[in-house]
Amino acid sequence: MASWIGMISAVQRGPQVEQTADLVISVVTITKAALTHSAPELRRELLFELVSNEGIRIFTLESSDAVDPPPDSALMPEIEAIIKSKLGADTRFSSRVNGTAGFWISFKIDDDGYWLMLERERLEGLTGVQWLGWATVVGALSVVGAALISSLVNLPLARLTAAARAIAQGKKPDRLPEKGSKEIIEANRSFNQMVEDLQQVESDRAVILAGISHDLRTPLARMQLELEMAKLSNEAREGMQSDIGQMDAIIGQFLDYAKPTEAATFVPIDISELLQDTAREAERMLDIHVSTHIEEGVHVMGNATDLRRVFNNLVENARRYGKTQGSDFTELDISCRIKPHGLGKRVVIEVQDHGQGVPDDHIELLLKPFTRMDSARGQANGAGLGLAIVERVVLRHNAELQVSNREGGGLRIALVMPLAS
Known part of the structure; x- marks a missing residue:
C-alpha cells in the first residue's frame, strides 16, 4: 500500500502540475481575448455567461484589495513558474481576495489590471476521501490476492496434514500429487516414498511374525508333548509347563502388538x-x-x-x-x-x-x-x-x-x- 501511494504520488505530480498550469493559462488567455475583442455593450452579458457556465469571475484589480498569499500546496511553486513563463513575470496569485476564497490570478488588458477567479475544486487533485476510496479498493484487492496465494500454499500442506493424520490412525492415505512448487514436490515425493517404505516394513513384519509363530510355537508344542511323557516329579513338571506357557504367552503378545488394525x-x-x-x-x-x-x-x-x-x-x-x-x-x-x-x-x-x-x-x-x-x-x-x-x-x-x-x-x-x- 505504501509503495502504491508513493508511486502514484510520484507519477501524478508532473502531469498534475502541467495540467493545472495549462488550464489556468488557457482560461486566462481565452477570457482576455474574449473581453478584448467583444463589443463594450456585450461585455456584461459575456461576464454573466462566464460566471454561470464556467464558474469564472472577473474583477477589477484595485490597489486597495486585501490579497492573501497563494494556496499552500506542494505543487504551487511549479505551477506559478510555468504560468509566469507564459503570462508574464508580474502575474500575481492569491487564495483569497477581499475575503472571497478561490484561485485568484491577475492579468492585464492594456494598462488595466483584472482578477480572474476560478473555483478551487477545478484545480485540486485527489481529495482525502478519494485517496481513502482508492486505498480501500487496492487494500481489498490485496487481501483477495493474498487469500488466493495463501490457499494455493496451504492446500498442499492441508493434504500433507490429512495424509499424516491418516497414517497415525492406521489408515492408508491416498498418494499425494507431485506437482506445484519445488519444495512441495520434494515434500510430497518424500512422503509418498515414506508411505511405500512403511507398507513394505508392515509386509516384512507380517512375514517375520508368521515365521516366528511357526518356528517357535512348533518346538514349544513338541516340548510340551515330551514333557507330558517324561518321568519327572510333579513340581518339576509344573515348573516347566509354567515356563512353556509363559513363552507361548509372550509370543502371543508380540503377535498382538504387531498385528495391524x-x-x-x-x-x-x-x-x-x-x-x-x-x-x-x-x-x-x-x-x-x-x-x-x-x-x-x-x-x-x-x-x-x-x-x-x-x-x-x-x-x-x-x-x-x-x-x-x-x-x-x-x-x-x-x-x-x-x-x-x-x-x-x-x-x-x-x-x-x-x-x-x-x-x-x-x-x-x-x-x-x-x-x-x-x-x-x-x-x-x-x-x-x-x-x-x-x-x-x-x-x-x-x-x-x-x-x-x-x-x-x-x-x-x-x-x-x-x-x-
Missing part, C-alpha cells in the same frame, strides 16, 4: 454387551471379583476382535498387578457411560483395580513397550506389552487412552471413544 473392518459394535461378556469371563477366574456399572445399548465403531483383546489385556493386567492390598484377590470395577465431551458426546469406558497403583511420575512409562512396573505393582511375568497393545489399538479406533491412579488406591484406565453414527 484395519479401519476398513470397523462396524457398529454393542460395546455394552462386549464389556458384559468380558466381565463374565473374568468372574470365572478364582482370584478376581468384578463389579460392573455398564449403560445398556451403547454402540461404537470398531473391530470387535481387537476391542475384546483390549479389554482382556486390561483385565489380565489388573489381575496380575492390581491385587488388593493384604489380599490374594483382585477387585475390579468396569463401567461404561455416555458423557458430554466438547461439542458432542463420547463413550467413556473405565477399568479400575484396588491395588497399589503406580507413582505419578511413572504413569507414562506404563504405555511404553517392554516396560513393567514390578517394583510398584508386584512381580509378574510377561513381555510388558499389555498396555502398549491397548494404546496401539485404541489410537487406531480414533479414541483416547487415559491412565491415572484411582482415588483410594489402584490404577484407573479410561477409554474415550466416539459414538457410532
